[in-house]
Amino acid sequence: MRTIRNGLVLALGITMTALGATACNGGGGDQQTPAAAAPNEHVDLTLATFTEFGYEALIPEYERLHPNIKITHRKTGEGGPYHQDLITKLAAGSGLADVAAVEEGHLSDVLDKGSKFNDLSKIGPADASPDRWLSWKYDAAKTKDGKLIGYGTDIGPLAMCYRKDMFQAAGLPTDPEQVKPLFASWDSYFAAGADYAAKTHKAWFDSASQNFNAMVNQLPTGYIGSDDKLALESNQGIKDAWTKVTDAVAKGESAKLVAFSNEWNSGFKQGAFATKVCPSWMLGVIKEQAGPDNANKWAVTAAFPGGGGNWGGSYLTVPTQSKHPKEAAELAAWLTAPEQQVKAFQAKGNFPSQVKALTDPALLSQTNPYFGGAKVGELFAEQAKKVQKPQYKGPGDGQIQENAASPALQAVEQGKSAADAWNQMVEAAKKITR
Known part of the structure; x- marks a missing residue:
């Protein structure tokens, strides 16, 4: 999630064309939509994002291409406060930007408020068709009744x-191809970790919650069922993931670090753990935190336990509060076009969600010297294609991950029994979903 990522890459986009007199809204009933501006009429647009979307150079480029458009970019540093403010302004009915970013971890909190967003499938430009995006990215922004509230920007395909x-010191292979069998499944991953911890008395991974979150996100159903009710206690997949992760903690595999804490940051420099769940944006975190002294010590491989997965990414929405929805949607569509997604990737590392961008030579040729010259563009494009349909995330899903699951797993790492911590997680989740 972007709030957890603490200021790293994720982005999104939206589009719209000429608007009819009314647009169907997901909350029931029709909504009068403002008319489009006259040709060459001056239009002021606001764009709200958080952390790094890579739009700094793109905004003036768009203004040059559209001399009648002036864009004010409201950029905040933290995703958590940003999304709290967004929900507050949705409820108040005023104060939102013409184009507002929503991170995938918070998407579930706005999907049930479809009436407050324009349906981009109805008002968007013709070239912003579903096949522009990876199908799972596009479909994740649909409300239950099929309304499209956001256009996807970046994604976070998972590798290791x-x-x-x-690895070399422990007698393990070090070549990215040779290590793939270790990461073939969660069973093989944790088995290798148990052997590593027993042999070296060092941690295999950084944090139980980081692995657990990735495992839960791979399941057909997560914390919330399609009926928007808590599915935690009846979800066998979550129970199995819990057992595997907590067993690994008991075997000494976890460094017991809280993700994005000062201690976790220092852990990269100090070699506190040997492996890391690695969405595309994590490479930037590792480089920043591990520092130049650890260049070429870290490697990345095109493998992930259980096949594939995604962690991160955002959407650009056009709230119905916008007085210029047509122009706002056109801006969002342009920002999320393949060409702009590649530019954002080159600027900030935001990995594209558009099919055409994933075959762009500028993306595929991208290497990362810090990771031994790994062909990261090609690697993560391969991993992105392994992700299947999106898991449904009902209201409160992200809060359960952050405020129920993660604290409970931290309690296990501090000595609480797995059974008691499970009950702690369930009770916290119930409070969130009341």
């Missing part, structure tokens, strides 16, 4: 990162 020097 590991310390080559620590």
Whole structure:
């Protein structure tokens, strides 16, 4: 989630064309939509994002292409406060930008408020068709009644990162192709970790919650069922993931670090763990936190336990509060076009969600010197294609991950029994979904 990522890459986009007199809204009933501006009429648009979307150079480019458009970019540093403010302004019915970003971890909190967003499938430009995006990215922004409230920007396809020097010291293979069998499944991953911890007395991974979150996101159903009711206690997949992760903690595989804490940041420099669940944006975190002294010690491989997965990414929405929805949607569509997604990737590392962008030579040729010259563009494009249909995330899903699951797993790492911590997680989840 973007709030957890603490200021790293994720982005999104939206589109609209000429608007009819009315647009169907997901909340029931019709909504009068403002008319489009006259040709060359001056239009002021606001764009609200958080952390890094890579739009700094794109905004002036769009203004040059559209001399009658002036864009004010409201950029905030933290995703958590940003989304709290967005929900508040949705309820108040005023104060929102013409184009507002929503991170995938918070998408579930706005999908049930479809009446407050324009349906982009009805008002968007003709070239912003569903096949523009990876299908799972496009479909995730649909309300239950089929309304499209957001156009996808970046994604966070999952791979695995590991310390080559620590693997070598433990007698493990270090070549990215040779290590793939270790990451073939969660069973093989945790089995390798148990052997590693027993042999070296060092941690295999950084945090139980980081692995658990990735495992839960791979399931057909997560914390919330399609009926928007808590499915935690009846979800066998979550129970199995819990057992595997907590067993690994008991075997000494976890470094017991809270993700994005100062101690976790320092852990990269100190070699506190040997492997890391690695969405595309994590490479930037590792480089920043591990520092130049650890260049070429970290490697990334095109493998992930259980096949594939996604962690991160955003959407651009056009709230019905906008007085210029047509122009707002056109801006969002342009920002999320393949050409602009590649530029954002080159600027900030935001990995594209558009099918055409994933075959762009500028993306596929991208390498990362810090990771031994790994062909990261090609690698993550391959991983992105392994993701299947999106898991439904009902209201409160992201809050359960952050405020129920993660604290409970931290309690296990501090000595609480897995059974008691499970009950802690369930009770916290119930409070969130009341």
